[in-house]
Amino acid sequence: MVKIHVKRGDENRFLFETNCGVSLNELTTQLARLHNGMLKVSRLCQEIELLADHGVLIPPQMQGLTDEQVSELHLIDEWVEKCVPSGGSVECADPVGRRNGKAPNEKMKEVLRRTVSEAKAAISKDLVEANVCMTEATIKDTLDKLSGAVTIVYPMGLPPHDPIRMEFEGTEDLTGTQASKEVLDEATAQLWWAGKELTREKSLGDFIGKNEKTKIIAKLQKKGQGAPGREPVFSEEEKKQMMFHAYHRQEELKKLETTNEDQYLNSEWSDPHALKKQFTGLGNISWRPK
Known part of the structure; x- marks a missing residue:
């Protein structure tokens, strides 16, 4: 039916x-x-x-x-x-x-x-x-x-x-x-x-x-009223879900931007002792247990 x-x-x-x-x-x-x-x-x-x-x-x-x-x-x-x-x-x-x-x-x-x-x-x-x-x-x-x-x-x-x-x-x-x-x-x-x-x-x-x-x-x-408005592509509930996901995604991007700004501090080129380590052969030493 x-x-x-x-x-x-x-x-x-x-x-x-x-x-x-x-x-x-x-x-x-x-x-x-x-x-x-x-x-x-x-x-x-x-x-x-x-x-x-x-x-x-x-x-x-x-x-x-x-x-x-x-x-x-x-x-x-x-x-x-x-x-x-x-x-x-x-x-x-x-x-x-x-x-x-x-x-x-x-x-x-x-x-x-x-x-x-x-x-x-x-x-x-x-x-x-x-x-x-x-x-x-x-x-x-x-x-x-x-x-x-x-x-x-x-x-x-x-x-x-x-x-x-x-x-x-x-x-x-x-x-x-x-x-x-x-x-x-x-x-x-x-x-x-x-x-x-x-x-x-x-x-x-x-x-x-x-x-x-x-x-x-x-x-x-009623006759003569003309065409009614079309149905929206998304329902109100779907719109709310999309707005929620967009907001959540925006917050995640903000966190990533903040993290990336400080990321260089852990980079090899930013280490003031990098040249000394290179000459003494200590550049690739890892202190983490294997």
């Missing part, structure tokens, strides 16, 4: 296993879908951590307002009584005023936090170094676990405006957010390798050959 180390810019994303005969249209779509799925898991983990700390999201028209402002405007959050976490809630005000401050109790918090920790591990970039490949089944299983944990803590469900619910239902609107810049259009995403775009009309083998034991580093790009 061909292994593809997928990167986005200079950032590691995941490993993926495929074969040389796969259509690049199918492959690029799969890789973009996995990339987007990992982003969805990451967004959910972030929001579920806030859910554990500060409760459900309040209606958009009430966000950021003080209690006095809410009272003056006669605004009511009808979901406060509907969305009570299992085992009751504890007061924990949201400093940014997005969530209602009715956090789950410690036991329920642990359910959410443990699941989030497992989800982060499932999409970790460290999996690349561990040689673990990403699959759509992994993404689906991770999303199912996150959904199950939220259901355990909030069996009555979350408000329709809560981003966690919208993410699970696929109705999230990322327009104008930083997250929208990271999501790829599966139909138009581009895959690049060795400075070349792997055009969707061909197969992977048309570019990398027919060796099924090949491993390549490929980069996902």
Whole structure:
């Protein structure tokens, strides 16, 4: 099987296993879908951590307002009584005023936090170094676990405006957010390798050959972004090793230069008694035992 180390810019994303005969249209779509799925898991983990700390999201028209402002405007959050976490809630005000401050109790918090920790591990970039490949089944299983944990803590469900619910239902609107810049259009995403775009009309083998034991580093790009930067010839670890050896070699040369400067003192021509020894026949006498 061909292994593809997928990167986005200079950032590691995941490993993926495929074969040389796969259509690049199918492959690029799969890789973009996995990339987007990992982003969805990451967004959910972030929001579920806030859910554990500060409760459900309040209606958009009430966000950021003080209690006095809410009272003056006669605004009511009808979901406060509907969305009570299992085992009751504890007061924990949201400093940014997005969530209602009715956090789950410690036991329920642990359910959410443990699941989030497992989800982060499932999409970790460290999996690349561990040689673990990403699959759509992994993404689906991770999303199912996150959904199950939220259901355990909030069996009555979350408000329709809560981003966690919208993410699970696929109705999230990322327009104008930083997250929208990271999501790829599966139909138009581009895959690049060795400075070349792997055009969707061909197969992977048309570019990398027919060796099924090949491993390549490929980069996902949005359409119109142009060619990504090429991979450096040496990795950071290799650069550090080369610098270490260069420094070590430099120190050795310095020592040799110092040694050579004094070496003449042991030379025959520098001996002030050399002429006398020559005439007396003592020039080649060695006092070392044989």
